[in-house]
Amino acid sequence: MRADVQEKISVAARDLMKEPITIKKSSSSMYDVIKKLLECDISRLLVMDGTENIVGIISEKDVGLSLLSEISERKINEIPSSETMKPVLSVDESLCVRECAKMMIDRNIGSLGVCENKRITGILTKTDLVNYYLQNHTGLKKVRDVMTLSYVSGSCNDSVHDIITEMIRKRVSRIILKNQDGIPKGILTFRDIFQISMIFGQEDVVVNNTHSSIPEVSPRTGFISESGFGNATMADEVMTNNIVSVDHNDDLTSACRAMIENKINGVGVLMNDKLVGIVSKTDVTQAIASWSPFDTI
Incomplete structure (x- = not known):
């Protein structure tokens, strides 16, 4: 196997992950979620419980589906964020970038929680993968x-x-x-x-x-x-x-x-x-x- 090919395959989740942007499960509403997504210009938030452990994830697609299905008289600041939250799929920080990408495709998800000692400490998104490709792989493929x-x-x-x-x-x-x-x-x-x-x-x-x-x-x-x-x-x-x-x-x-x-x-x-x-x-x-x-x- 060529050394450059081996290098691109062996890059791990820890090398590309970012510190997660979070929101609290107990005190946040749909309004808070949308506001933070817009202010931080991101497409997902990780959700923390009272002990600051990551317990879920909310994506902009989840928010869109929730807004589409919401037919009650509640205002968006009256809808708990927990109603939109989904479980977060996590991987060990040592998992190679190819396997991370494959997991996202197979599970039809846009991000993975990254664990260190079984605790989620980071997030890896498709944006991180795109940025990695941009920085390292000119000439590999055409559009x-x-x-x-x-x-x-x-x-x-x-x-x-x-x-x-x-x-x-x-x-x-x-x-x-x-x-x-x-x-x-x-x-x-x-x-x-x-x-x-x-x-x-x-x-x-x-x-x-x-x-x-x-x-x-x-x-x-x-x-x-x-x-x-x-x-x-x-x-x-x-x-x-x-x-x-x-x-x-x-x-x-x-x-x-x-x-x-x-x-x-x-x-x-x-x-x-x-x-x-x-x-x-x-x-x-x-x-x-x-x-x-x-x-x-």
């Missing part, structure tokens, strides 16, 4: 080698409720929005809905001037749910207009750099200046998971 040659799309005129429902159904973290001529105009992610959730999710009424099926002032019976403001808010009101893209012939590190610098989970892929697919942090993680001794740089 076309790992990209997803398709993408989930919707209409700019669809409601936020319909768009988020489709994202969860298709198990994607982003959806490309097209105008009436079928031209991609923007992208919507879970992060885009958090700001309006912070505003409307604490109000007792929703003021609506856009959707004919809902009165101009209606009770807030949910958030992005069909009965809440998600059905009264159109996707183009909250979408990000700029679709960050790379060419299919670019080195994969170009896509990694675009994701890291723009703090996004995926970029569009162009072929002859036409959007033909997506390359995401999951695609890069899959590339790392599939490394073998026969890879060349």
Whole structure:
């Protein structure tokens, strides 16, 4: 086995992990979770119990699903964070990066808790793997080698409720929005809905001037749910207009750099200046998971 290949395979979780950003299980609400995700510009929080042990994890996708399904009269600062928390999968700090990536792909998760002496002391995310690939593996693969040659799309005129429902159904973290001529105009992610959730999710009424099926002032019976403001808010009101893209012939590190610098989970892929697919942090993680001794740089 080549020495450089052996080195890239033997890098361990401890070499890439970050100190976790946490929230307390007993005293935090959905509002606190969203606020911290936005302020720290991250996609997940680890949850601590009263003894400061890590007992769970909350991802932005979990928050999106919770907001979609919440149809009660509770405000977001009245919903305990524990209702959204999930168990955290952890690994020993010595586990190699390839096995960590493989575990993320196999379990369809975006992060791993990293344990030292059986106690979680760090977190390893797909972002860490993408940054590692960017710093160490120029020339290994092209964008076309790992990209997803398709993408989930919707209409700019669809409601936020319909768009988020489709994202969860298709198990994607982003959806490309097209105008009436079928031209991609923007992208919507879970992060885009958090700001309006912070505003409307604490109000007792929703003021609506856009959707004919809902009165101009209606009770807030949910958030992005069909009965809440998600059905009264159109996707183009909250979408990000700029679709960050790379060419299919670019080195994969170009896509990694675009994701890291723009703090996004995926970029569009162009072929002859036409959007033909997506390359995401999951695609890069899959590339790392599939490394073998026969890879060349």
